[in-house]
Structure formats: C-alpha cells, structure tokens
Amino acid sequence: MSENFRLDNVGLVNRNKKISFKFNGKNYFGYEGDTLASALIANGVHLVGRSFKYHRPRGFFGAGVDEPYAIVQMNRNNEVDPNVRATEQELFEGLEAKSVNCWPNVDFDIGAINNFLNIFFPAGFYYKTFMWPKSFWYKVYEPIIRKAAGFGAASIKHDKERYEHKYEYCDLLITGSGPSGLASAYAAAQNGAKVILAEDKSRFGGTLLTSDETIGNQSGKEWAEKIISELKSMSNVIVKNRSQVFGYYDHNMLVMSERVSDHLPKTEKYTPKQRLWYIRAKEVIISSGSIERPLVFGNNDTPGVMLSSAAKEYLKVYGVLVGKKPIIFTNNDSGYETAIEFKKNGVDPIVLDTRKDTNSEIIKEAKELNINIKFSYVVVAAKGYKKVNSADIAKISDDKKNISSIENIKCDCICVSGFWTPTIHLASQSGNKSKFSEEIDAFIPSQSKQKETTLGSANGVFTLEETLKTSFEKGNELSKKITNKENKVLVPSVVEKKSSNHDKFWCVPLPEGKNYKRFLDFQNDVSVSDIQLALREGYRSIEHVKRYTTLGMATDQGRTSNLNGLQLVSDIENKVVPQVGHTTFRPPYSPISIGAIVGREIGKHSKPTRKSPMHYWHEKNNAVFVDAGVWLRPRYYKQGNENLFEASKREAKNVRQNVGVCDVTTLGKIDIKGPDSAEFLNRVYTNAWLKLPVGKARYGVMLREDGIVMDDGTTTRISENHYHMTTTTAQAANVLTHLEYYLQLVWPELNVNVVSSTEQWAGAAIAGPKSRNLLQRLFPDLDVSNEGLPFMGYMEGKLFGVNAKIYRISFSGELAYEVNVESDYGNFMWEKIIEIGKEFNIQPYGTEALSTLRIEMGHVAGSELDGRTIPYDNSLEGLVSKKKDFIGKRSLNKKAYIESDRQKIVGVVPLDKKTSIPEGSYIVKDAKAKLPNPKLGHVSASCWSVEYDNPFSLAIIKDGKNMIGQKLFAMSPLKNKVIPVEIVSSHYVDPKGERVRS
Amino acid sequence: MLHIKCPHCGLRSQNEFSYGGDASVKRPELNKEISDQDWDNYVYLRKSPRGKHLELWQHISGCRQWIKVERDTLTHEIFKTLKANEEV
Structure with missing residues (x-):
C-alpha cells in the first residue's frame, strides 16, 4: 500500500x-x-x-x-x-x-x-450467567471464556532474552521530561544534586515537541534539546529515555522499567532486553503530565475516533495525517491547536465546540485561518464500521440536555478533546490522598505522604509560564536542601496564548429512538449503559462498580476512562465527583514484562548453588547430583549402566560390609565460644550438657517454644569454653538465627558468641566395619582404638601434615568417623581417603545410600523432623531432661502431646517383602473402609534394606508404641497402591546400637 | 521496600533484614511456674495492631544483630530503630 x-x-x-x-x-x-x-x-x-x-x-x-x-x-x-x-x-x-x-x-x-448479541453481554454478565450448573464452570464455561477473552498469547517456550536489575540511589528522581521535568532537573543539577531524569518515550521534551510556545527566543523543542544535551554532559545527572517509572513504593523506593533493546531488531550481546531499576530517591518530582480526556458520544469507539492531542502528535512528530477530512470535537481550547495544525498543512478541519460562542487568542487565530467552527455543536454518533466515514452532528441546547437539527456530515476522523486529566498515579501510589479540583474537573495531588512533589500539568497547572516558574523553583529548593549549594538559574521568558475556560460538558445525550453504544472504557468495552445497569442493580461504591463492570481495569488502568466513569456515577447518584471518589491506583502504572520482574534470577540463578570442595572429584567420578537446599550433593556414583536403585544399594551394602566415604561438608556447623557456652547449650538442647567433658561429642535435639522438634545434631566440646555444633544441612541458617535470637534478646547476660563455620570445614564421613583400619592408616601416629577414640570421642591430628579434626560419630549406624579439614584441603583429604581406602574396598556413597543406611537404623532426619513432631513422636523422649528447663519444655505437657495413644515412629515392612511402599502413603487399618478412610499416620521415608534385602519404611502413626506386630495397610491413592504391611520396630538393624560402639 | 536504619550499620534496604515479630513479648523466665494460659499467650498470641508497632528485625545479611524497629503497620513509617538492649 x-x-x-x-x-x-x-x-x-x-x-x-x-x-x-x-x-x-x-x-x-x-x-x-x-x-x-x-x-x-x-x-x-x-x-x-x-x-x-x-x-x-x-x-x-x-x-x-x-x-x-x-x-x-x-x-x-x-x-x-x-x-x-x-x-x-x-x-x-x-x-x-x-x-x-x-x-x-x-x-x-x-x-x-x-457485538450483535450484546444484549446478552451486560455488566456482570459472566457473574450472572455462568453460575449454574456449578459443575459446568471448569469443564465448559471457563475454557470457552478463556479462549474468547484476553489479548496476546504468551509464548510457551523459555524466554531466551536477558533481563537485568539495577539498584540506584539519587537525590532527585524526576519522572517525565516535559517542561516541568526539564526545568526542575536543570535547576537541581546546577545545585550539584545527583539527578535521575526518566522519560517514558524515546524522545525527550513531552508536550514541548508538539506545542507552539516559545521559551526565551527558542521553540519549545529547541529549548528541550538544549537542556537535555546540557544535562547529559553533567556527571551528576543520569538521563534515561524509554524508561517508565511505574511504581512508587515505601520509603521513596521507585521502580523503573527501561526498555533497553525493544526498539532494536534484536538484543545486542552483553546488553539486556529490559532493565528494571530500583531507585531510592531522597526527593521525587512527579512531572508525568496529563492525558487528554475523551468525550462520550454514540459509537465513540469506531476506528478514526481519537484524542485530538494524539492527532496533533502524529502530525507534528511523525508528519502523519490521521485523516484528510477531520472533525475536531472539543469542549476547550486544546482542540483548536490540532485544528490549526491540520489547516497549516493543507487539510480543512471542522471544529465542533460544545461551548457557546467563545473567544480567546487561539480561537481568534483559527478564525483568521478561516477554519470552520460550529459553536454549541456536538457529535451525536460516529458512522462507519471499520473506519469512521461520517458523523451525525447536532446543535446542543444551552443546558446541554437536548440536541436538535441532527445532520450527517462526511469525515474520516473525529479528534476529541474533553480537557485534561493529570496523571496522578505515582503520587497516589505514594500515599498522597488526591483532591478534586473543580476548576479542571479532575483529581490532583494534595498533601505529600512521602518525599514527592508533583509539578506541571500533573498537578493541574496548564500554562507553560507557571509550570516553568514553579519547576525551576522547586528543583532549586529541593536540591539546595540536600547539597547545601545554590547556583540559581534565570527562569526564561515564555510566549504562550491565553486560553478561555473549558466546558464541563462530557457526554452527548442519545437522540430519541437511538440506542448507540457510548463507551467510557475503551479497553474493556464498558459503556454508559453498563454503568447505569450496575447502579440500578444496587452497586454504590466506586470500587464495586469497577469490579462489576471492569471499568478502569486491565492494562489501561483508567487512564482515559476514569474521570468520565466517575462523572457518570456522580450524575446518576446526584453526587459530586469528590463524593464518589476514585478507585485506588496501584502499581504498575503500565504493564511490565514478567521477564523484567524476574531479572537474572532464572533457572540455576534463582538461588546460589553451593558446591563442596570435593565437587569436581565427584563430577569426575560420575556422581549424579541432587539439590540439597542450596547445595549440590552426590546422590549416587554411577557405575556402568546402573540406575539409582542399583547404585545406591551397592554403595550402602559396601558400607555395611567394608567401608564407604560420604561428603558431609554440607552439614551446618556453628562455632560456639564463651564461658557460658555449656549453660547456653543446656538451655537450647533438651538433654543435659553441663557435664560434657572436653574432647567428647553429644547428640542433641532442640525444640521450638511450641515443643516441636526444630533440629538435631551433635555438638563437641573442643576445649573448656569452645564447642563445635553441627546442624542438618537444611536448618543451618535457621538454627544460627535461633541461637542469635536467644543470645541477643532473651539471655543477653550469657557470655557466648556464635558464628557459622559451615564453609570453613570440609567433611568426610568414613563409615563401615573397616573404617577404623582405614583411619589408623590415615593417622598412623594416633591411638584410634576403641579405648583411645571411643564412640562420641573427639581427636585432633595431622592428615599428611594437614590439621584435621576427627569426630567418632555415626549417622549410618556403623562404626564411623567424620574427618574435618580446612576447606582448602578438602579435596586433598578426599583423595587420600580414596587412595588409602582402596585396600579396604572403599567406595564413595551418595545421599541415596546415606538415606538407606539411616532409615534401616531408624535414625530420624528431615522427613521425620518435619515441623509437626515432638521428641516422643521420633522416639527421642529419652533425650528430654526432666530435671532442667530448656526452650520449648513447657509446651511438652500440652494435653495433645501427652495422650497415651500419641503418634510414634515405627518401622513398616511389606508382607510380601517385595513391594516398595511409596513415601507419603497412609497407614490404615482396613483398606476397604469407606472413604475417607481414617488414617493412622503416614510413611515418612522408604528404602530397600540392604541388611535384609527387602523394602523397609519408617512411618509415624497413631499409638505407634502399641502397634508393633500389627498387620495393617499402606495406601497410596496417588499411585493407586494398597500394600499389606507389618509394623515393626523403627530400629530395624542393630537395635541395640552395638556396631557404632564396636 | 522499606528502608531500615540498622543502629549498627546505618540505612539499609529491607531485603537485608528478616522480620521477627512483636518486640514487646518477653520470654517467661526459666525454671519458673507458669500457668497454661500464660504460656500459650507467650507462644501463640500476638497483637496485630493497626498503627504503631514495636517489632524485631534481624539484619541477617549484614551484622546479624537483632534490632527493634518502631513502625506504623498502616503507613510503614519507621519512627525509630533501637539496638536489642535498648528500650523505647
């Protein structure tokens, strides 16, 4: 074309x-x-x-x-x-x-x-129609509505574009580069303030690009260019175009979306598509301008009907005519500016002015240009389906209630101007309660809640002279307070035309017998009749009317529709607009992409990945990794075509028969020092700690104040006032915070310091009947016999010259040791263990084998200590001291906690000794009972017992104490499985704990 | 995002802190008799005031100190911040 x-x-x-x-x-x-x-x-x-x-x-x-x-x-x-x-x-x-x-x-x-069935689509149509029958909603109605509604289709592919976040601090953030933004930025920059000037569009200058005023002896556009280039050259100023400040949050935090590459065919290397700026500003100047208000008349949504200011912008900025036979329909002087632009470019417009014969400088100019002006005239309805081809126009009575002498005139566009609505969204988001200005029929900001100042037309000031004056003043005043410097600039003189008053008229009455749709909200198809209906049905609060009719919702956020909607509600309700009030403006002001919100925090970048010092050894030796909190841990080491099940069985068996080594670096470690450490531990753990000798470790359980188990682990007394605490991998951070809470807030009199030392130590657990032989070879100078280093003993030694700490503790239930060295030597230690361990058939084992070993031993872990269980439930009641007080003790005598049939941990074995029980299965008495089948408890962890070569699970079930020997069922509705089982002791292997002490 | 003045480190963004609830709650003393009702109140019951609230925050990504913050729960205005051992 x-x-x-x-x-x-x-x-x-x-x-x-x-x-x-x-x-x-x-x-x-x-x-x-x-x-x-x-x-x-x-x-x-x-x-x-x-x-x-x-x-x-x-x-x-x-x-x-x-x-x-x-x-x-x-x-x-x-x-x-x-x-x-x-x-x-x-x-x-x-x-x-x-x-x-x-x-x-x-x-x-x-x-x-x-459109032709619109009688069926009144306000609240969805709410009314699709209520019945209920079962139809998900299956029939919703999918159809979903398909018919909505705008664009998001991609189902991963977005390959790059998005970034940036944090910035400044003295003044200025949102909008129109006259008020430029003037205040310039004044503030001269005072040495750190300024960020953000412009939504690609071109700076706002209305100066399309206005006819002169500043000094320059056109508005030239003046804007000069100011911008000066600002850009200053090191204390950041000038950003294509950047929308869309949200004003607490404590002067504003968020801006910069469309870095959207205007380019593709994103350049090393630059993002979009960048989200988190800006903390000392002062904020809102210079977001105003948006022209539509006038409401029949079929005012037909293509070709548009804002008069937009028509002017297309003409002056892009050199594009929106039509060649324009009608300008206005209630104020702004429409004339567009009419004059048309005329100057050889197009004859017709101006319909709702006002009675009015005079002002610009009307005079229009008349001198021989522009056809009809006062007391309105557009009744636009004609044409896919594009305006004519308009029914009519004379309107002085009281604006009646129209007469309707005639049809040809046209190809209708440019409407219903005066201006200040863009107060950001001010409103900051907490500023807006006030209604009778003078301009719109809301403007009132009392500042945060450090925000609204200037120019966003504040309802529509003359350039006043705008520049106040903006220079404010920019100077606000920055001076911050920088204590003043370098005052002269306010340039301005030549502009004086305007006459606008007409408060906004909605053209329907001609008799006609039922034109008159739209208020163009994006959501909300018409005058929809609002009328909502009010007839009893909706009163503007917030309810909004939700019922969808007025001002979605991406438009009421930019063009808000005030006309409020006008209508107040007209019908016989109220004034301020009584009706406006709906709450919420961020974002305009839509931003999900990608920009997420930034770089995608996939593996969504959280840090922590690797142990031995990670690359694991990688080289075919480890398959699993996420354990933020850590990557080997799940198993694959040999040949092994799967998870086969590999973990092999690894676990080797621990039971020979010796295995497991990377336990990820365990949380907390260093505890100070003369009151023993007393502190005694209050934190449920068992007694005052008499733990130096060089000994002890297993401990800590509770929350509500009696629920928080974590478990061993703590070792390194010296008189020095302890080394271990926590589970997952709870490390929470335990540290927990300890700090009590030390800093509850018992500040205790002289104790705690610090995380998780990253300082690399740990290897050596477990199995041959572990002592291996340990002796690693530390030939130490006496590691059962007498020299007994169960729960602690020793320090040199591992080929490297300082090492040896704890005789065991999670696997075998004779076992944990060796710690400083992280930098972790890989060295590991390689030595593997090298020397060969003689004893050592194999590394991953978390899957680790689980198997602990489950068949009945040792509890995260799946049992799940934030719902007390010590008794985990058969840890023996560790609960009756003599001393500790965190959470008072809660343990709650009625529910001491009932005789309280839940308790048990072992579960399938009767057929073959079928593995899915974790999460319910334990029930009668598999065929009526649903909902009363459950006794759930299976918390399952494994394949390498000791007995059959499946074994742990479960926490009601009255577990008296259930041993019972034949019950494990049900997994999710996997559609019912498995007959026998309840056994949770200590399935070595119930007396002889191996760890051997 | 709030801007919280840590009494040890200065003005910092909220994402360096973690919230710790009502700062006026006092843990009952150890080894002291306490009624079920009082204990339950301590463990579970918290006020949810609209307006001024003295609360605990921990500067978890900073100095790791627990601090007291007097904040308006409605407007998010922060009136003052205190060290753990200071009283309002």
Whole structure:
C-alpha cells in the first residue's frame, strides 16, 4: 500500500532511512523514528484489533502510553512479545506484528457476533450467567471464556532474552521530561544534586515537541534539546529515555522499567532486553503530565475516533495525517491547536465546540485561518464500521440536555478533546490522598505522604509560564536542601496564548429512538449503559462498580476512562465527583514484562548453588547430583549402566560390609565460644550438657517454644569454653538465627558468641566395619582404638601434615568417623581417603545410600523432623531432661502431646517383602473402609534394606508404641497402591546400637 | 521496600533484614511456674495492631544483630530503630 497520509518535510522522523515492516502479514514502509502506530496510520491502516468483549473493530486512540486499543503481538528475533502497544513500539527493520483478540483475522472476526448479541453481554454478565450448573464452570464455561477473552498469547517456550536489575540511589528522581521535568532537573543539577531524569518515550521534551510556545527566543523543542544535551554532559545527572517509572513504593523506593533493546531488531550481546531499576530517591518530582480526556458520544469507539492531542502528535512528530477530512470535537481550547495544525498543512478541519460562542487568542487565530467552527455543536454518533466515514452532528441546547437539527456530515476522523486529566498515579501510589479540583474537573495531588512533589500539568497547572516558574523553583529548593549549594538559574521568558475556560460538558445525550453504544472504557468495552445497569442493580461504591463492570481495569488502568466513569456515577447518584471518589491506583502504572520482574534470577540463578570442595572429584567420578537446599550433593556414583536403585544399594551394602566415604561438608556447623557456652547449650538442647567433658561429642535435639522438634545434631566440646555444633544441612541458617535470637534478646547476660563455620570445614564421613583400619592408616601416629577414640570421642591430628579434626560419630549406624579439614584441603583429604581406602574396598556413597543406611537404623532426619513432631513422636523422649528447663519444655505437657495413644515412629515392612511402599502413603487399618478412610499416620521415608534385602519404611502413626506386630495397610491413592504391611520396630538393624560402639 | 536504619550499620534496604515479630513479648523466665494460659499467650498470641508497632528485625545479611524497629503497620513509617538492649 502506498504512503498516502505522510506529509513531506513535517515531523521528526528520519526521511533518509526507510524501514520495512510487516503487519498482519502485509508489507509496509515507514521511517526511522516512527512508532508502529505512526507508520501504520501513514499507510492508511486504522483497523488494528478487536475489542475485548464485543470484538468491535479497534483503531488508534492515543499516541503513547494512553493507548487503550492498539495492542499487538510482536515477533522479534524469533521471540514472541504479547500485548505490545503499537503507539509505544518503535519501528525497526523487519518488525513483525499482528492483531490480537480476533479470529480468524482482524477483518473478519467471528467473535464480533458478540457485538450483535450484546444484549446478552451486560455488566456482570459472566457473574450472572455462568453460575449454574456449578459443575459446568471448569469443564465448559471457563475454557470457552478463556479462549474468547484476553489479548496476546504468551509464548510457551523459555524466554531466551536477558533481563537485568539495577539498584540506584539519587537525590532527585524526576519522572517525565516535559517542561516541568526539564526545568526542575536543570535547576537541581546546577545545585550539584545527583539527578535521575526518566522519560517514558524515546524522545525527550513531552508536550514541548508538539506545542507552539516559545521559551526565551527558542521553540519549545529547541529549548528541550538544549537542556537535555546540557544535562547529559553533567556527571551528576543520569538521563534515561524509554524508561517508565511505574511504581512508587515505601520509603521513596521507585521502580523503573527501561526498555533497553525493544526498539532494536534484536538484543545486542552483553546488553539486556529490559532493565528494571530500583531507585531510592531522597526527593521525587512527579512531572508525568496529563492525558487528554475523551468525550462520550454514540459509537465513540469506531476506528478514526481519537484524542485530538494524539492527532496533533502524529502530525507534528511523525508528519502523519490521521485523516484528510477531520472533525475536531472539543469542549476547550486544546482542540483548536490540532485544528490549526491540520489547516497549516493543507487539510480543512471542522471544529465542533460544545461551548457557546467563545473567544480567546487561539480561537481568534483559527478564525483568521478561516477554519470552520460550529459553536454549541456536538457529535451525536460516529458512522462507519471499520473506519469512521461520517458523523451525525447536532446543535446542543444551552443546558446541554437536548440536541436538535441532527445532520450527517462526511469525515474520516473525529479528534476529541474533553480537557485534561493529570496523571496522578505515582503520587497516589505514594500515599498522597488526591483532591478534586473543580476548576479542571479532575483529581490532583494534595498533601505529600512521602518525599514527592508533583509539578506541571500533573498537578493541574496548564500554562507553560507557571509550570516553568514553579519547576525551576522547586528543583532549586529541593536540591539546595540536600547539597547545601545554590547556583540559581534565570527562569526564561515564555510566549504562550491565553486560553478561555473549558466546558464541563462530557457526554452527548442519545437522540430519541437511538440506542448507540457510548463507551467510557475503551479497553474493556464498558459503556454508559453498563454503568447505569450496575447502579440500578444496587452497586454504590466506586470500587464495586469497577469490579462489576471492569471499568478502569486491565492494562489501561483508567487512564482515559476514569474521570468520565466517575462523572457518570456522580450524575446518576446526584453526587459530586469528590463524593464518589476514585478507585485506588496501584502499581504498575503500565504493564511490565514478567521477564523484567524476574531479572537474572532464572533457572540455576534463582538461588546460589553451593558446591563442596570435593565437587569436581565427584563430577569426575560420575556422581549424579541432587539439590540439597542450596547445595549440590552426590546422590549416587554411577557405575556402568546402573540406575539409582542399583547404585545406591551397592554403595550402602559396601558400607555395611567394608567401608564407604560420604561428603558431609554440607552439614551446618556453628562455632560456639564463651564461658557460658555449656549453660547456653543446656538451655537450647533438651538433654543435659553441663557435664560434657572436653574432647567428647553429644547428640542433641532442640525444640521450638511450641515443643516441636526444630533440629538435631551433635555438638563437641573442643576445649573448656569452645564447642563445635553441627546442624542438618537444611536448618543451618535457621538454627544460627535461633541461637542469635536467644543470645541477643532473651539471655543477653550469657557470655557466648556464635558464628557459622559451615564453609570453613570440609567433611568426610568414613563409615563401615573397616573404617577404623582405614583411619589408623590415615593417622598412623594416633591411638584410634576403641579405648583411645571411643564412640562420641573427639581427636585432633595431622592428615599428611594437614590439621584435621576427627569426630567418632555415626549417622549410618556403623562404626564411623567424620574427618574435618580446612576447606582448602578438602579435596586433598578426599583423595587420600580414596587412595588409602582402596585396600579396604572403599567406595564413595551418595545421599541415596546415606538415606538407606539411616532409615534401616531408624535414625530420624528431615522427613521425620518435619515441623509437626515432638521428641516422643521420633522416639527421642529419652533425650528430654526432666530435671532442667530448656526452650520449648513447657509446651511438652500440652494435653495433645501427652495422650497415651500419641503418634510414634515405627518401622513398616511389606508382607510380601517385595513391594516398595511409596513415601507419603497412609497407614490404615482396613483398606476397604469407606472413604475417607481414617488414617493412622503416614510413611515418612522408604528404602530397600540392604541388611535384609527387602523394602523397609519408617512411618509415624497413631499409638505407634502399641502397634508393633500389627498387620495393617499402606495406601497410596496417588499411585493407586494398597500394600499389606507389618509394623515393626523403627530400629530395624542393630537395635541395640552395638556396631557404632564396636 | 522499606528502608531500615540498622543502629549498627546505618540505612539499609529491607531485603537485608528478616522480620521477627512483636518486640514487646518477653520470654517467661526459666525454671519458673507458669500457668497454661500464660504460656500459650507467650507462644501463640500476638497483637496485630493497626498503627504503631514495636517489632524485631534481624539484619541477617549484614551484622546479624537483632534490632527493634518502631513502625506504623498502616503507613510503614519507621519512627525509630533501637539496638536489642535498648528500650523505647
């Protein structure tokens, strides 16, 4: 299609660089500096989508973030980008986009039948219709609604683009680079303040790019360029375009989304697609400007009806005519600016002004240009389906209640101007309770809650002179407070036209016998009649009306719809707008991508990965790893074609028969020092600690104050006032916090210090009947006999010259030792153990074999200490001191905790000795009982016992103490399994604990 | 995101801290008789005030000290921060 709406020599786009792009499969051309919207309009394309509910044709309404309609699906560098505003998307070579919310295509959309059935789609339609029958909701209604509703389709593929987060601190953050933003930034920068100036669009200057005022002796645009280039050259200023400050959070934290690469055909190497800035500002200047308000009339959603300010922007910035027979429909002077632009470029507009014959400088100018102006005139209805082709216009009475002499005139666009709505979203998010300004029929910020100051038209100030004056002043004043420096700049003189008052009129009455849809919310298809219905049905609070009708929801957030909706509610309710109030503005101001929120925290980067010093040895020796908290631990070491089951059985068996070595570096370790350490441990653990001699370890259990087991582990007395505590891998951080809580807040009189030493030590558990022989070879100078180093003993020694600590403790239930060396020597230690252990048939074992060994021994771990069990449940009641007090003790005599049939840990063996019991299975008395089958408890951990070569599980069941010997059932509804089982002791292997002491 | 002034380290972002609940709760003394009711109140019952609240935070990614923060639960305004051993 030829470019027939582009003017020569007008606008800021680069005529020397032609750009080809594709929309809905067709090829078009635009220029560098175009948006997708301006390029499409230049090509005469106005049909870009279908509306949300009725699938009515949708064109362009705005020229930027205010656009409610033109949301497209982008394909950029083989990545899908749904819900992109065509008015914000800059054109690049090869851009591909298509319409959303239409099927099979935008020209012929089957969903448009909703438009003709709209009698069935009133406000709250979904709530009313799909309530019955209930069972239909998930199966029938919801999938259909889901398919018909919504905008673009997200990709199901992993997003390969890179997103970043950045933290920044500044004295002044300024949101918007219009006149108020530029002036305040400039004044603050002169005072030496650290300034961030953020502009949503690609071009700086805001309204200065399209206005006719002069500043000093320059045009607004020239002045803006000069200020920006000066700001850019200053080291204390960060100037960012394509950056939307979308959220104002607590304590002056604002978040900004920078679209770093969205305007490029593809993201360059080492740069992100988008960057999210977390900015903590000492002062915030909100200079976000204002958005033109629509006027409400019949079929005011037809493509070709758009904001007058947008038409002016397309003309002045992009050199694009939105139409060649325009109607300007206005209630104030702004519409005339657009009319004059049209006229200057050889297009004859008709101005319909709702006001009675009015005079002002700009109206005079329009009259001098022979522009056809009709006062007391309105557009009654737009005509045309996919594009406006004419309009019914009429005279309106002085009281604005009656229309007369309706006539139809040809036109190809209708530019509406219903005055201006300040963009107060950020101020409102900061906690500023807005106030209603009668003068401008809109809300403006009132008392600041945080350190925010709203300036310019965002604050309801619509003259350039006043805006510049206050902005220079505020920029100077706020920065001076911070930097204690003042370098005052002169406020330039301004030439601008004086405006006459706007007309409060906003909604054209329906002509008799006509039932035109008059839209308030263009994005969500909410019309005047929907609001009327909601109010008739009894909705009063504006928050309820919003949710019932969807007014002001979704990505639009009421930018264009809010005030007209409020006007209507207050008219019907006979209230004034401030009584109705507005709905809460919440971040984000405009949509941001999920990718930007997530940033780099994806996949493996979502949390740190911790590796032990022996990690690369494990890797080289075919370890298959498993996530254990943030650690990577070997799950098993694969030999040949072994699977998990075979390998773990082999490894566990070798521990029982020979000797195995397991990397236990990941265990939490806490160093405890101070004269009151013993007393402190005595309060933290349930058992007695005062008499533990130096050089001995003890197993301990610690509770929360509610009596629930928090963690277990061994603690060793290294010297008189020095202890080494171990925790489980998962609870390491929580235990440290727990200890710090009691030391700092509850018992500050105790002279004890705690510090994490997890990373300082590499640990290897050597377990099995031959472990002592191996240990003796590793430490030939030490007496490691049962007498020299008894069970729960501790020794220090040199491992080939390296300082080592040896703890005779055992998780596997075998004769076992844990050797610790400083982390840097971890791999050295490990290789020595493997090398010398060969003689004893040593094999490394992973977490799966480790589990097997502890389960068949009945040693509890995380799956039993699951935050729901007390010591008794885990058969740890023997470790609960009756004599002394400790954390959580008072809770243990709760009625539920001392009932005689309290749950307790037991062992479970399938009767057939073959079928493994899935973890999480229920234990029940009668497998055939009526559902819900009363459960006795659950299976917490399962393994294949290498000692007896049959499956074995641990379970925590009601009255476990008296259940030994019972024949019950393990049921797993999830796996559809019912397994007859026998309850046995949880100590399945070596119940007397002889091996560890051997 | 809150900006909390750690009495040891200065002004820091909330993500360096972890929340620890009502700072006015006192643990009953060890080895002292206490009624079921009082113990349950200590373990489970917390006020949820709208407005001023003295609460504990731990500077977990910083100095690891537990601190007291007087904060408005409605507006998030922080009136003062104290070391663990200081009283309001």
